[in-house]
Amino acid sequence: MQQPVYFLSHGGGPWPWLDGPFRDGFAWLEASLKALPAQLPARPRAVLVVSGHWEEPGFTVSTAAQPGMVYDYYGFPEHTYHIRYPAPGAPDLAEEVVRLGAAAGIAIGRDPARGFDHGTFSMLQPIWPEADIPVLSLSLRADYDVPAHLALGRALAPLREQGVLIVGSGFSYHNLRQFGAGAAAPSAAFDAWLRHTLLDLAPEARADALLTWDQAPGARACHPREDHLIPLMVAIGAAGADPATCIYSQSDLRGGVTASSYRFGPDTTPSGFDRIGQALAEA
Template sequence: MKQPVFFLSHGGGPWPWLDGPFREGFAWLEASLKALPAQLPEPPRAVLAVSGHWEEAEFTVSSAAQPGMVYDYYGFPKHTYHISYPAPGDPALAARVRALAAAAGITVGDDPARGFDHGTFSMMQPIRPQADLPVVSLSMKVGYDPAAHLALGRALAPLREEGVVIMGSGLSYHNLRMFDARAAEPSRQFDGWLRHSLLDLDPEARAAALLRWEQAPYARVTHPREDHLIPLMVAVGAAGGDPGVCIYSENDLRGGITASAYRFGEDVTPTGFDKLAA
């Protein structure tokens, strides 16, 4: 069976390993991530995670059999620099990613030393806390060309028939200098544009809209640097002609930010975690 594709929020830093108000601020996101396995048509073989925290001069895939950890955050408690998400890698899947990309004329490099960054492990911890599902990481390409990332997603679409769940990991709003109530209106308007583009347009128009994402309302306010948006392009490319559904939304993240996440596939059943549903 064909697995769906996701664009998810991974939250802030190592939040699943924290307690108190910071962790509680991601309660709705956490509930939506825990609900994700029930949305799969059958148990997956592996996850291919496109992280908003990894970019290289060329697309690159992690090929370690036992990936380590990349603590790519700062200012958190000491114990969060010793946490572990001990999921295995999948060198065979990494090789398959490179082969599919090459067949489409796209170069994908190989990194046997790359570990899990928090764009991957903070997302996967609520989804698969037992850490027994192989996870392979895929980088973005420097320059953030939407067309290039859409093309890579299209090239990797056959993985969906091979038991692989493709997950773009980022955040629909990501301006760390405005991560407070000032973001309420910009995030609301950008999120509205994103929802319309992903859910209301046909697949061809959907992709065309993403190519022009900088024309969206408050585009460069919500994404001064689009690293947390570009994983969506890979997901939409891999989605092909499949429709999408919003599987997580809220308008009170961190004091008023609107954020959302999406699933693309044949099943467009809502999940119950869309606070903004009409």
């Protein structure tokens, strides 16, 4: 049974392992992630994560049978540098990823040492805390070339029929120097553009619009580096003609940021974790 595709905002650092205001700020996001398994047609065979926290000169897939951890954050409590997300890897599936890439003329390298970064484990912890579904990671290409990432997603789309859940893990807003009230206007403007592009445009038109994403309102204020947006391009490529649903959105994240997550699949039933949509409906 074909799996949907997701672009998920994954939150900040190791937030699922924290307590207090920082963790509480992601409560709405956490609820949306916990609701994700119920949106799937079946339990995934594996999860393929394209994380905004892994980039290489060329596309690269993790091949470890038991991936380690990559603590790619700083300034958090000591215990967060010892946490584990012990999901198994998927070496056989990694070889299928390499094969599909080659068939499309896309070279994909192998990395037997790459572990789970926080764009992977912090996002997956609320979804599958049991860590019992195989997970493999796929890097971005460091040039952030949009057509190349769209093409990669198209090449990997057959994995969906094999029960593999493809997830682009990033953040629809990612400017670490500007959170809070100063982010309110640009993040709302960019989020509105992204929502229109993904939900209202035909599949070919939405892909075309994403080629010039940096011309959208607030684009560079939200993404001075587009590492957290580029996973969306892989998701869009893998989604094909499937419609999009906004499964999470809020306008008060970290004191004023608007951020969203999207599902691509034939079932467009809203998830109920869309504060913006609720506000529009009530207006």
